[in-house]
Amino acid sequence: MSNPFITTQDTNESGFVVSDNSFAQSGDIDFSARQNEQVNFATQTTNSQTNPSGAGDEEKPNTSNEEEEIKEYKWYHFYKSEFYARWFNVDTTDVLKRMLWGLIPFFGNFFKQTEENPDLYGPLWIPLTVVFLAFFSGSLSSIIENAYDYKKLSIITGTILLYIIFIPIILWGVCRFAFKIKNSLVSYICLFGYSYTIYLIVIPLCAIPFWYVQIPLIIIGFFVMSITILKNMFHLLHENTKIIALIITFVVLVIINLAVAAILIVCYLSSYHILYLLFFSFHNKILSRKLTLFSTVFGLKIKFIEQFEIVVDFFSFF
Known part of the structure; x- marks a missing residue:
């Protein structure tokens, strides 16, 4: 009785049948394909856990951009407006x-x-x-x-x-x-x-x-x-x-x-206010006498004469 799953037969010298089993071949192909899919899926899962959301692929351009920005901020770029822009980044x-x-x-x-x-x-x-x-x-x-x-x-x-x-x-x-x-x-x-x-x-x-x-x-x-x-x-x-x-x-x-x-x-x-604040403790009678004082504020040797108004006029030049 012939095997319906055997399409071609060949006999070797020992008398065993050597055949191409189409059913077995297709099953083997499907099984190997599924194995490949499982291996690919496991590989992708491992990669996603190691670099979530493809972070490894996306961080490289950002790193290069950051390096470019750092280069722009070197001291010898002081003539560029971008050099000062980072110090005005406030709201x-x-x-x-x-x-x-x-x-x-x-x-x-x-x-x-x-x-x-x-x-x-x-x-x-x-x-x-x-x-x-x-x-x-x-x-x-x-x-x-x-x-x-x-x-x-x-x-x-x-x-x-x-x-x-x-x-x-x-x-x-x-x-x-x-x-x-x-x-x-x-x-x-x-x-x-x-x-x-x-x-x-x-x-x-x-x-x-x-x-x-x-x-x-x-x-x-x-x-x-x-x-x-x-x-x-x-x-x-x-x-x-x-x-x-x-x-x-x-x-x-x-x-x-x-x-x-x-x-x-x-x-x-005003000069009048400064003079008044410096010498307001002196009595008018003392100011009317001839005195010689050294002013520590203006650094000049000031000679007071009898009239207080003349002293005020002198300081008004300052």
Whole structure:
């Protein structure tokens, strides 16, 4: 009886039938195909677990893009606008938060709060706004007193801009090379720029032409600004700096801030007010005598003569 599944037969020398079984062949093909599919599926599953969502294939272009961005930020690309763009990557919320940190000096560590994204937007906008307000308040005060003095306003502008540019650079150099602290220069500029926030309130109020209003306001601005800077510099320096170096740094910063406040006071007050504040404790009878005093404020040897009005006229030239 013939086997229906055998299509062709051949007999070898031993008498065994050698045949092509089409049913067995198709079954073997299907089984091997299924095995291949299972192996491919297992391989894909293993790859997906190792690199989920094909992350390995997609991260390579991102890495190259990041490297290109890093190359664009090298120091020798300072002439490109892209070099500065990363320091202006802030929104209104970020600027307002940092202004609040500069206005109230007890909101944590300013360097840590801004280390990931220090900006130059606030440090440029705030001092320039203070300069504008100084011109506005100075002009308004001059209108009230009927005495214009644009020279004093120019001194205020130069003082503010020189302070915000050179003091952070000098402090960064000292911390980098003397104290081995590797914070970026932009972080120092960011701190000093936002610490000027208090003067956005103080300077407009100095338009009130009364020395007993202007002097306390400027003193308040000096204290708030100094506390903000010193507190954050203490967080930065106290772990890596000796106490003596820390004290010297703080004393120098206080003297510089005090000099800025003194310049603002001298520029906002008239010569008559300064003279009155310096010598108001002297009696008029003593001033009527011939005295020779050395003025520590103006650095000149001033000879007082009998009339107080002549002394006032002399100081009006300043």
